[in-house]
Amino acid sequence: MGKIVKIVAGVAIAAAAIALAAPTGGLSIAGALSLTGIAASVVGAIGAAVFATVATLALNALIPPPGTKRDPENYAQSLADSQIIIGKCRAMSLKMAFFHPVGKTHRYFVWVVAGHRVKGLTRWYLNDEVVSVNGAGMVTSGKYAGHAWLWFERGDHDAVANSTFVAECGGKWTTDHRGREVAKVYAKFEMTDEVVQAGRPVITCEVEGSDEIYDPRTNATGYSNNAILAFYWWMALPREEGGFGCYPDEIDWDWVATEANVCDEQVPLKAGGSEPRYTLDGFMQTGADPSSVRGILVENMAGRFTYSGGLMLARPGYWVPVSSTISEDDITDAVAYDLLTPGDQRVTEISASWNDPDKLYVADELPLRSIESPDIAQGSLDLPFVKSRTRGQRIQKIRLLQSGAGITLSLPLNINGLGLAPMDTVMLGGNRYPRLSNTAFTVTNWSISPDFGVPVSVREENEEMYAWSIADEIDRVAVSVIDRAEMISEPASTADTAGSAGEVSDGTTSYTPAQIRQLEDRIAALEP
Structure with missing residues (x-):
C-alpha cells in the first residue's frame, strides 16, 4: 500500500x-x-x-496536511510519501521513472497516483485541459493529440507490466516491473517540433479512490465516498501505510453503520434533485501528521470526534435528540458557566474554501456567512474533502451557529456522571437553574476527580444549528460584465454649431477638420 x-x-x-x-x-x-x-x-x-x-x-x-490550496501537480523526489485517495478528486502524482531510449524520439514516464488500489480513472488532464484518450491510449484532443499516449493502471493485486514500456524501453522496464497495489500513470510522448515547443505538460487525472472500503450495513467492501465509511477505512489503515492505525477493537461497527446512514441522507438542492448529506472526496500524503489529518476529515463533515470507552468515535454534524436529563441531586456544587465561548472560538462571520470540480478542482471561496453582532470576529474553514458547493455552505452554517451559541458549562457531578459520554445531548432538570432548564447541551468532556466526582463540560446545542432548506443556499455571486462602448463613426451634426466653414463646435470650443482627424486617430489608438 x-x-x-x-x-x-x-x-x-x-x-x-x-x-x-x-x-x-x-x-x-x-x-x-x-x-x-x-x-x-x-x-x-x-x-x-x-x-x-x-x-x-x-x-x-x-509534509503538509490536506488543504484546498494544493493545486494538482507532478513532482519528483528521491524519498517521498505516496498519496491516499478517498472519493473522487483530481490527484497529484509522483514521478517514479523516466526513460529516453537511445536512438528513439519518444520519452517515457511512470507517475504514481496512489499507494493503494483505486476504483479507476474518470478523466484525463494535460496541464489544465481535459483531453480524450482512445482505447489504444493515444491522446485524441488538444495540442498533444496524436503525439502522446496515456495509460492508467489502478493498482490491481495481480497487475502486470505495461507491454508498451516493456517492448520500447530497451530493457529498462521489464515484465518484473509490475507495481502491484500502486495506482499509476504510464505516459509516452513523441518529441515532434510541436511537442518540444509546447513542453512536457502536467499530467493529472480525476480518480475515484479506494475501492476497499468496508460497509458494515451490507458486509461488503468496495468504493464509497460516504464520509463515515471513508473515515473509518482510513482510521483502520495501518500507520506505516499512511492511516491512523486503529486496533480492530477500537472501532464499533454498529456505531459506524448508524452514522453512515446519516451521511447517506438526501438533502434537497435549489437547482433540483438532492445530494448525500456528507461525503469525503480528496487526497492526503502518507507522511502527514495522523492527528491533523483526522481533525481535517472530521471538520469536512461538520463532525466531532472522541476517544471514549476504548473506542474511536466520530459523528458527522446533525442534531442528536436529548438522551438524558441531569438531576439537581447529581450536581454536587455550583455550576460554573460563561455566556461566551473563548475569543479564539467565537466568530460572527465565517469564510470557507473548497475545490470546485467545475473549475478544474482549483480552490474557490464560498460566500461569506455572518450573524448579527455589534462586534466582528472572523473565522475561516478549509474544506479540501468537500466537492459540493451546497455541502460546503451547510458545513459553514453549522460551524458559524455552533460558535455563536455561546453558553458553556462546567458541571460538578457525582458518580452518576459516569453514565454520560462525550457527544451525548443532555438537559438540566429541576428549578435551581431556570434560565438553563430549556437549553440542550452536548457533552464535550468529562473526567474523574480524586474525590470520585465527575466534572463534566458541556456546550450549548440546538436543532436549528443543523436545519437546512433550499432558502439557505446562497447562489454563486454573479459577475457583472460591462459592454464595450461603441465608437462614434462620424462627428456630431454641425447644424446647430457656430464657427468658420469646415469647423465643428461643441458650443465652447471649435475644432478644425485636421484637429478632428487627430482626435479620431487618438481614439482609434485606444481601441483594443
Whole structure:
C-alpha cells in the first residue's frame, strides 16, 4: 500500500545513505575500534539506518496536511510519501521513472497516483485541459493529440507490466516491473517540433479512490465516498501505510453503520434533485501528521470526534435528540458557566474554501456567512474533502451557529456522571437553574476527580444549528460584465454649431477638420 511507494522511491537515497554512512561513519568508527569484517558491516548498516530514519523524520515534518490550496501537480523526489485517495478528486502524482531510449524520439514516464488500489480513472488532464484518450491510449484532443499516449493502471493485486514500456524501453522496464497495489500513470510522448515547443505538460487525472472500503450495513467492501465509511477505512489503515492505525477493537461497527446512514441522507438542492448529506472526496500524503489529518476529515463533515470507552468515535454534524436529563441531586456544587465561548472560538462571520470540480478542482471561496453582532470576529474553514458547493455552505452554517451559541458549562457531578459520554445531548432538570432548564447541551468532556466526582463540560446545542432548506443556499455571486462602448463613426451634426466653414463646435470650443482627424486617430489608438 502506501509504504510500497516510499520503499520504491527511496531505493536511490537508501543506496546513497549506505555509501555515505560507510566511509564517513561506519568505517571510521570501525577503524577506531579495530573492527573488521562482519562487525564493520554492521556498524555501516547501523549508520545507514540512522541516516535514513533521520531523513524520513525530517521529510515527514515537512509534509503538509490536506488543504484546498494544493493545486494538482507532478513532482519528483528521491524519498517521498505516496498519496491516499478517498472519493473522487483530481490527484497529484509522483514521478517514479523516466526513460529516453537511445536512438528513439519518444520519452517515457511512470507517475504514481496512489499507494493503494483505486476504483479507476474518470478523466484525463494535460496541464489544465481535459483531453480524450482512445482505447489504444493515444491522446485524441488538444495540442498533444496524436503525439502522446496515456495509460492508467489502478493498482490491481495481480497487475502486470505495461507491454508498451516493456517492448520500447530497451530493457529498462521489464515484465518484473509490475507495481502491484500502486495506482499509476504510464505516459509516452513523441518529441515532434510541436511537442518540444509546447513542453512536457502536467499530467493529472480525476480518480475515484479506494475501492476497499468496508460497509458494515451490507458486509461488503468496495468504493464509497460516504464520509463515515471513508473515515473509518482510513482510521483502520495501518500507520506505516499512511492511516491512523486503529486496533480492530477500537472501532464499533454498529456505531459506524448508524452514522453512515446519516451521511447517506438526501438533502434537497435549489437547482433540483438532492445530494448525500456528507461525503469525503480528496487526497492526503502518507507522511502527514495522523492527528491533523483526522481533525481535517472530521471538520469536512461538520463532525466531532472522541476517544471514549476504548473506542474511536466520530459523528458527522446533525442534531442528536436529548438522551438524558441531569438531576439537581447529581450536581454536587455550583455550576460554573460563561455566556461566551473563548475569543479564539467565537466568530460572527465565517469564510470557507473548497475545490470546485467545475473549475478544474482549483480552490474557490464560498460566500461569506455572518450573524448579527455589534462586534466582528472572523473565522475561516478549509474544506479540501468537500466537492459540493451546497455541502460546503451547510458545513459553514453549522460551524458559524455552533460558535455563536455561546453558553458553556462546567458541571460538578457525582458518580452518576459516569453514565454520560462525550457527544451525548443532555438537559438540566429541576428549578435551581431556570434560565438553563430549556437549553440542550452536548457533552464535550468529562473526567474523574480524586474525590470520585465527575466534572463534566458541556456546550450549548440546538436543532436549528443543523436545519437546512433550499432558502439557505446562497447562489454563486454573479459577475457583472460591462459592454464595450461603441465608437462614434462620424462627428456630431454641425447644424446647430457656430464657427468658420469646415469647423465643428461643441458650443465652447471649435475644432478644425485636421484637429478632428487627430482626435479620431487618438481614439482609434485606444481601441483594443
